[in-house]
Amino acid sequence: MTVNSICRFCIFTGATLWLLCSSILMASDKIEIVKDKTPMADIIIMENAPGSIRLAAKELQEYIKKISGAELTVGDKENSGKKYHIYVGESPFTKKLNFSTTDLKIDGFKILSGNNWLILAGRDYLGKPIFFPPGNNSREAQKDLLKKWQNFAGEKWNFSSLVSYKFYNKELDLGTTGETGTLFAVYDFLEMLGVRWYMPYEDGTVVPEMKDIHIAENLNIRKEPVFELRDFTFIYPHEDKEGLLWYKRLKLGRPYIFWCCHSINLVTQFQKETHPEYFATINGKLDLDGCKGFGRPRLGSPELKQAMIKYAQMFFKAYPEQQFFSVFPPDSFSMMCEKDVAAGMETPERGNRGKMSDYIWGFVNDVAKEIEKSNPGKYVTCGAYSGAFLPPLKIDKLNKNVSVTLCRTLIDGWNPESLKERKDVVEEWLKKISSGSFYIWDYYLYHRDKDMPGVPVVFLKLMQDEARELAGKCKGKFIEATRSQGKIAYPGLNHLTYYIQSKLYWDVNLDMNKLLDEYCEKFHGPAKDEMKKFFTTAEEIWMRPEARKISKVGGFLKKEDVKKYFEILDAALKKAGENNVYARRISMIKKECRPMKEFFDKLERTGGNIKAMHISEKPAINGILDEKAWNENVITYKMKTVDKSKQPENETIVKLRWLMPARGLLIGVECKDRNMKNIKAQNNKKDSSDIFKDDVIEIYLETQNVSYYKIVINPNGAVYDECTGYGEGGLDWDSKAEVAITRNEDSWYAEIFIPLSSMKGNVPSEAYPWGINICRTSSGEKETELSAICPTGKKQFLDLQKMGNMFLK
Numbered sequence: 001m002t003v004n005s006i007c008r009f010c011i012f013t014g015a016t017l018w019l020l021c022s023s024i025l026m027a028s029d030k031i032e033i034v035k036d037k038t039p040m041a042d043i044i045i046m047e048n049a050p051g052s053i054r055l056a057a058k059e060l061q062e063y064i065k066k067i068s069g070a071e072l073t074v075g076d077k078e079n080s081g082k083k084y085h086i087y088v089g090e091s092p093f094t095k096k097l098n099f100s101t102t103d104l105k106i107d108g109f110k111i112l113s114g115n116n117w118l119i120l121a122g123r124d125y126l127g128k129p130i131f132f133p134p135g136n137n138s139r140e141a142q143k144d145l146l147k148k149w150q151n152f153a154g155e156k157w158n159f160s161s162l163v164s165y166k167f168y169n170k171e172l173d174l175g176t177t178g179e180t181g182t183l184f185a186v187y188d189f190l191e192m193l194g195v196r197w198y199m200p201y202e203d204g205t206v207v208p209e210m211k212d213i214h215i216a217e218n219l220n221i222r223k224e225p226v227f228e229l230r231d232f233t234f235i236y237p238h239e240d241k242e243g244l245l246w247y248k249r250l251k252l253g254r255p256y257i258f259w260c261c262h263s264i265n266l267v268t269q270f271q272k273e274t275h276p277e278y279f280a281t282i283n284g285k286l287d288l289d290g291c292k293g294f295g296r297p298r299l300g301s302p303e304l305k306q307a308m309i310k311y312a313q314m315f316f317k318a319y320p321e322q323q324f325f326s327v328f329p330p331d332s333f334s335m336m337c338e339k340d341v342a343a344g345m346e347t348p349e350r351g352n353r354g355k356m357s358d359y360i361w362g363f364v365n366d367v368a369k370e371i372e373k374s375n376p377g378k379y380v381t382c383g384a385y386s387g388a389f390l391p392p393l394k395i396d397k398l399n400k401n402v403s404v405t406l407c408r409t410l411i412d413g414w415n416p417e418s419l420k421e422r423k424d425v426v427e428e429w430l431k432k433i434s435s436g437s438f439y440i441w442d443y444y445l446y447h448r449d450k451d452m453p454g455v456p457v458v459f460l461k462l463m464q465d466e467a468r469e470l471a472g473k474c475k476g477k478f479i480e481a482t483r484s485q486g487k488i489a490y491p492g493l494n495h496l497t498y499y500i501q502s503k504l505y506w507d508v509n510l511d512m513n514k515l516l517d518e519y520c521e522k523f524h525g526p527a528k529d530e531m532k533k534f535f536t537t538a539e540e541i542w543m544r545p546e547a548r549k550i551s552k553v554g555g556f557l558k559k560e561d562v563k564k565y566f567e568i569l570d571a572a573l574k575k576a577g578e579n580n581v582y583a584r585r586i587s588m589i590k591k592e593c594r595p596m597k598e599f600f601d602k603l604e605r606t607g608g609n610i611k612a613m614h615i616s617e618k619p620a621i622n623g624i625l626d627e628k629a630w631n632e633n634v635i636t637y638k639m640k641t642v643d644k645s646k647q648p649e650n651e652t653i654v655k656l657r658w659l660m661p662a663r664g665l666l667i668g669v670e671c672k673d674r675n676m677k678n679i680k681a682q683n684n685k686k687d688s689s690d691i692f693k694d695d696v697i698e699i700y701l702e703t704q705n706v707s708y709y710k711i712v713i714n715p716n717g718a719v720y721d722e723c724t725g726y727g728e729g730g731l732d733w734d735s736k737a738e739v740a741i742t743r744n745e746d747s748w749y750a751e752i753f754i755p756l757s758s759m760k761g762n763v764p765s766e767a768y769p770w771g772i773n774i775c776r777t778s779s780g781e782k783e784t785e786l787s788a789i790c791p792t793g794k795k796q797f798l799d800l801q802k803m804g805n806m807f808l809k
Helices: 003-010 014-025 051-068 092-096 139-153 181-192 241-249 264-268 302-318 338-342 357-374 410-414 416-432 460-470 491-504 512-542 559-576 581-593 595-599 689-693
Strands: 030-035 041-044 084-088 109-113 117-122 213-216 220-223 229-232 324-326 379-384 402-407 438-444 476-481 609-615 636-638 652-659 664-672 696-702 707-713 719-723 738-743 747-755 770-779 784-788 804-808
Touching: 030 041, 030 051, 030 084, 030 117, 041 051, 051 084, 051 181, 051 213, 084 092, 084 181, 109 181, 117 181, 139 302, 181 220, 181 241, 229 491, 264 302, 302 324, 302 357, 357 379, 357 402, 402 416, 410 416, 410 438, 410 460, 416 460, 460 491, 460 512, 476 491, 491 512, 491 581, 512 559, 512 581, 559 581, 559 595, 581 595, 609 664, 652 770, 664 696, 664 770, 689 719, 696 747, 707 747
Parallel strands: 041 084, 084 117, 229 476, 324 379, 379 402, 402 438, 438 476, 609 652, 609 804
Antiparallel strands: 030 213, 109 117, 109 220, 636 652, 652 664, 664 747, 696 707, 696 770, 707 719, 738 747, 770 784, 770 804
16 A cells, blocks of 8 residues: 555545545455444553544544444553554554654654554654743743743843743643644544545534445555644634644644744843843934834844854753754844944845845854854754845855745735746755755735735645745745634635645645545535635636735726625525535635625725816926915815824925826925924935835825835935836836925925826826825824824825825816
């Protein structure tokens, strides 16, 4: 019996499935597990078995009963009244049969049978439940652990809660971390019998009915995952037992503790007064509040580097069993210390995804070199993320103990340019890595975005292409997925994607069409054809090379698509019949799609009318705003705070003109500021994301053809412009804006001309207006203030629905 033959068997359906099942599991030389609904075998586990093996035995027992009605006994001794025995996990009994799992790779398992026995066993973690640091099993415990860590280290450092109580379920005595090969062997065997765990929670499982369960005496199956680490963060196991069971039934897992997350802040967080040299200087001041309040580290600081090395050494001294130590800047680390910039540590020519690569990876590499000396065999990890997404140029090869996690998103693969870049970046990183330790961190967070409510997101071919691309190159993949109150969000819409991704972790060469056919037949029964049409249609729509931002003027999803989705689902419900499991499953999907029905109606802009008075003579663009164009026959718009809770501390007045004939938009902005001496204006570079740390004016425009253009201007006159419309260039788009800035004691002024020739669209009219919002970020005396001419009702500027309708007057 080969692994491949089992894999082929598993994806056939109907009569073919039964014939294959019969030839494999009901051979003439057979082991009888159940005969005519009567148990013929028992289940044997080791004495004092750990939680995962006890669960494996219980799952086997319960599902055999669901399939046949027969309940097999579970114990650590053979039942002399039973002719046949099922050994779950290694034990003295399997040892007598010369069975071993030592030759298996991580999380691997074997399914073997002989004269009167069946072994379902794999590599297992046999110790106590894994928490890290040890004892991290409650909120209260975390406080005590911090004190103990600081006493041990002799430094006021924070610690990382790598495996907390949230990732362990007490009732199951099981967490997401640790090898569970035996549990996977049981689930694989149950899948051989026809069980499918397509979806979590109620109605998610398919269980066949059989009065007899026989298996061949010569089974010899060995399976190992293609990827060691196979993780989804779609649950908090401590409060979602069923979600954790589904996670394991899909053969997902974190076989070992892998630490690669934001960590440099662990050294700096409590050191703002004692070690100011650890922190970056921005606008002439130490940035102690940046990076979400942790303070912005200065990676060019020799003192910080030494502190990081010492932290790593103390970490491995405290926890010598650990293999990985993370040296990863805090989140929102998008600006460098101005002293390090002056020293030439930045590479701005590489753009926003590479300008900090040599800066960050140089720091990581230096720490790794010292750890190689003091702690040989240990790895130093970091994520290729944000400004360090691209590989460094000044480092030919990373030190042999550096592990890289590439943070990217597969769902952007609908864009051919993004798809090519994603593949190219993997190959570039592999040339830099000496350790062979390479991982992927992905983001399946599409349903977290309110701009995509109820939209089916299906990209099965992309998933398989990526799995094949990474096989043999990548050790594992983390997928950050949307949760809802600690549980899996939108299980009806997301279950198929998660299910197939989990299968690809073990076999990258699955026949996807047969797998989808089997799913539709088993899970949707009489409505199998309609539901296959639903998912294939969803994949076609998602893979359209158009912007993900759905607006009045564009985006991958069209109003007619929504109608089509519901027509397919209604037809499927009709085929499914009433009051049965198939109807309930389809109804769940339809319910989760329901917000899509109202989405296009909600795209009508609610920001009111914004009138641009036309002129025929262009004023001098000098930032003074004293010409006739700005003072005669012009409408004034005053900004309000974005949440409308109060009047802005710093008043902002906006005036709009349209230069005829069809030449472009003129914008004049007066920004009053009570704190002009401390105005934030550091950036002087074109298209630098650093501009968002300054006081800025942000202009959002949606023409009749493109959604949307964004132009950002700071008090230095620096410009950041981009277009999110598909194929419009992104950050490469050039608004060709003419910008002039002036300042006085209590205000700064911006005069802007944006030529129509730089955009796609017609002159805005009352019948075909443009969407517009003009917004301001200002540093108030107490807090940063956000204001806009069309308030969004939340602390952010981008909301296409809240835009105003701009037209000529």
